[in-house]
Amino acid sequence: MEQMLLREKVSLILDCLREYSYSGEYINTFRRRLNQVVEHYTAMGIIHYTPGQYEKYLFHITDEYANGRLRLDLFWAYRKCAYYLDEYCRLGYVEPKMLVQESCHVLRGIFKESLDAYLSSLSPQIKDSTIAQRRYAIQKHLYRLQELGHQSYESIKAHDIQGYFMHLSTELSNKSLNQNRLHIRQFYIYLSENGLFTPNWASFLDFKIVVQEKIQGYLTTEEIDAILSQVRTDTNTGKRDYAIISLARTTGLRGCDIINLNLTDIDWTLGSITVCQQKTGVNIQLPLLTESGEALKEYILYGRPKTDCPKIFVRAQAPYTALRSTASLDALLRKYQKCTNCTSYPWDGKAFHGTRRGLGRDLVRAGVPVTSIMQILGHSHMDSSKPYMMLNTSELKECALDFANIPVERGELT
Numbered sequence: 199m200e201q202m203l204l205r206e207k208v209s210l211i212l213d214c215l216r217e218y219s220y221s222g223e224y225i226n227t228f229r230r231r232l233n234q235v236v237e238h239y240t241a242m243g244i245i246h247y248t249p250g251q252y253e254k255y256l257f258h259i260t261d262e263y264a265n266g267r268l269r270l271d272l273f274w275a276y277r278k279c280a281y282y283l284d285e286y287c288r289l290g291y292v293e294p295k296m297l298v299q300e301s302c303h304v305l306r307g308i309f310k311e312s313l314d315a316y317l318s319s320l321s322p323q324i325k326d327s328t329i330a331q332r333r334y335a336i337q338k339h340l341y342r343l344q345e346l347g348h349q350s351y352e353s354i355k356a357h358d359i360q361g362y363f364m365h366l367s368t369e370l371s372n373k374s375l376n377q378n379r380l381h382i383r384q385f386y387i388y389l390s391e392n393g394l395f396t397p398n399w400a401s402f403l404d405f406k407i408v409v410q411e412k413i414q415g416y417l418t419t420e421e422i423d424a425i426l427s428q429v430r431t432d433t434n435t436g437k438r439d440y441a442i443i444s445l446a447r448t449t450g451l452r453g454c455d456i457i458n459l460n461l462t463d464i465d466w467t468l469g470s471i472t473v474c475q476q477k478t479g480v481n482i483q484l485p486l487l488t489e490s491g492e493a494l495k496e497y498i499l500y501g502r503p504k505t506d507c508p509k510i511f512v513r514a515q516a517p518y519t520a521l522r523s524t525a526s527l528d529a530l531l532r533k534y535q536k537c538t539n540c541t542s543y544p545w546d547g548k549a550f551h552g553t554r555r556g557l558g559r560d561l562v563r564a565g566v567p568v569t570s571i572m573q574i575l576g577h578s579h580m581d582s583s584k585p586y587m588m589l590n591t592s593e594l595k596e597c598a599l600d601f602a603n604i605p606v607e608r609g610e611l612t
Contacts, residue, residue, distance in 0.1 A: 203245055204283065205236050211282055214292045218517035219503075228279065235279040252284035257304045294517040308350055308394075309340040316388045325476070327454075335381040351389065356402060376407040415547025416555035422447050424538040425531065435514040437501030439530050441493040442511060446550065448490045450557040450575050452477060453524035453550050459510045464494070475576050482576045524550065 211232065212225055220228075235255075242258075244251055259276050262268035268276075274297075282292045305313060313336055320329060342362050348354055367375055383403040388394075417425075426443055430436040445456060454476045463472055469486045486494075498510065505518035512518045521527070527550040535542055542548045547555065554575070561571045568580065575582075 202247075204239055204247065204287075205233075205245075207283065207286055208232050208236065211286050211292055214286070215282075215294070218294055220516045224516075231275045232279040232283065235276055235283060238276070247284075247287035252280050253304070255280045257306070260304050294519065296522050305337060305340055305344065306349075309344060312351075312389060312394055313337060313340060313385075315392075316385055319388065331377070332381045332384070335378045336385045339378075339382050351394070359402065372407050373409045376409055379403055379405075379407065414555060415552060416559055417548050417552035418556060419447075419560065421538070421540045421548070422553060422556065424540055425534045428534040428537040431496070434501040434503070437493075437497040438511060438514060439534070441490070441497040442527065443531065443534075443553070444490040444493040446553040447557065448487045449484045450554045451484070452554060453527045457509070457511060457521040457524065457527065460508045461498070461510055462508070463510075473576075478576065478578055480576060480578060482573070484574070 208229065212229055215225060215228065238255065238258075239245070239251065242255070256277060259268060259273055259280075263270065263273045278297060281295070281297060285292050313333070316336070317329060317333060320332075339362060342365075343354060343358060346358060348358070363375070363379065366378060370378065386403065422443065426440060429440045429443070431440050442456060445451065446453070449471065451471075451473065452475070455473050458476060459471070459473065464470075464486065465472070466486075469491065470483050471486050472481065472483045474481050494510070502510075503512060503514075503518040505512055507518060507520055509520035511521055513521065531550045532542075535548070540548070558571060558575055561574065566574075571577075572580070572582070
C-alpha cells in the first residue's frame with residue numbers, strides 16, 4: 199500500500215466513507231477537497247505516503263490561516279482530508295472522526311515530545327475529559343512559548359510564563375484561569391521530576407487566584423415546558439431532542455451520562471434506568487417515568503437511525519455515531535430556547551445542566567429529605583447537595599433573623 203500514489207487512494211477513502219451513509223453531496227464535496235490536498239502534497243514534493251506528512255501539512259495550513267492566506271472553513275476541510283489520507287495510508291481504512299480545535303496549536307521538537315510523554319504517563323483512572331482539558335491548556339501554553347521563538351525549555355525565563363498568564367487573565371474567568379494554572383503546574387512538576395527541565399517553575403505557579411463562588415441559575419418547570427413545546431416531534435431529530443430533554447427533566451441525569459446511555463441500560467419491564475455515573479463512577483438506578491419513557495420509546499422505535507452504535511442517542515446525520523460531547527446538548531437546548539420567551543444570557547445557568555439544578559430545587563421545595571435527593575442526583579457527599587438548597591431562596595428568607603431585639607449603637611445604621 200505504501201507504493202501507491204496518494205492520488206490513487208482518493209477513491210478508496212471515498213469508498214470507506216460511503217459505508218457510513220454519507221450523502222452523495224457530502225461525498226462529492228469531500229472528493230473535491232481531498233483532491234486539492236493531494237495537489238498541495240504534490241507541490242510539496244510528496245507523491246507517496248511519508249511518515250509525518252500530516253503533521254508537516256497541518257503546520258503549513260495553520261501558518262497559512264494565521265497569516266490570513268487561508269479561510270477558516272478551508273482550513274478545517276483541508277485538515278480533515280489530510281487526516282483521513284494519513285489514516286488510510288497507515289491503517290488501510292478510515293473511520294469518521296470529529297477533530298478538535300486544539301490541533302491548531304501545532305507543537306514541534308521537545309515541546310511536542312515532552313507533552314506526549316506527560317500525557318502517556320497519566321493514570322488510566324483519570325477521565326478522558328480531564329486529560330483533554332490538560333492537553334489543551336498545556337498545548338496552548340507551549341504553543342505561545344514557541345511563537346515567542348523558544349525551541350527548548352532552557353531558554354524560557356520567568357517573565358515568559360508570567361506574561362502568558364497575564365495575557366490569559368484577559369481571556370478567561372478566574373476559575374478557568376486557576377484550572378489552567380493547575381494543569382500547567384502539574385506539567386512542570388513532571389518535567390522537573392523526570393530531569394527534562396531544571397528550573398522548578400512549579401513553585402513559581404503557586405500564586406493564588408481568588409475564585410468567587412456564585413449561585414448558579416436553573417431552568418424552571420415553566421421554561422422547560424415552553425422549550426418542549428417548540429420541539430417538532432414529527433421529525434426524527436425532534437423525537438430525539440424531545441426524549442433527551444424529557445429524560446433530563448425527570449431524572450436529573452448529567453448530560454455526560456445521557457449521551458453515554460446504552461440501549462441495554464433501560465429495563466422496560468421494571469421501568470428503570472441503570473447508570474454508571476461518569477463523574478463519580480457510582481452506579482445509580484432511577485425510575486423511568488411515563489413522560490420520558492414514552493418519549494424514549496417513540497425515538498427508539500420510530501426516530502432512531504439504523505446503526506450498530508450501542509448508545510441510545512446518535513447523530514441525526516451520517517455517520518450515525520454517538521453524540522460526542524455535552525456541547526451538543528447545550529446547542530440543541532439553545533435552539534429551542536431561542537423560539538420561546540425565556541430570557542437567557544451567557545453563563546446564566548440556563549444551559550442543559552440547568553435542568554438538573556431545576557429538578558434539585560423542585561425536590562427541595564417539595565420537602566424531599568436531603569438523603570433522598572442525594573440518591574436521586576447520585577451525590578456521594580452532603581456538600582454536593584447544598585447548592586440545590588441555596589436555590590430555594592423563598593424558604594431561606596424565612597431563616598433570616600430580624601434586628602428588632604439587637605441594639606444598634608452606630609448612628610448610620612439606624
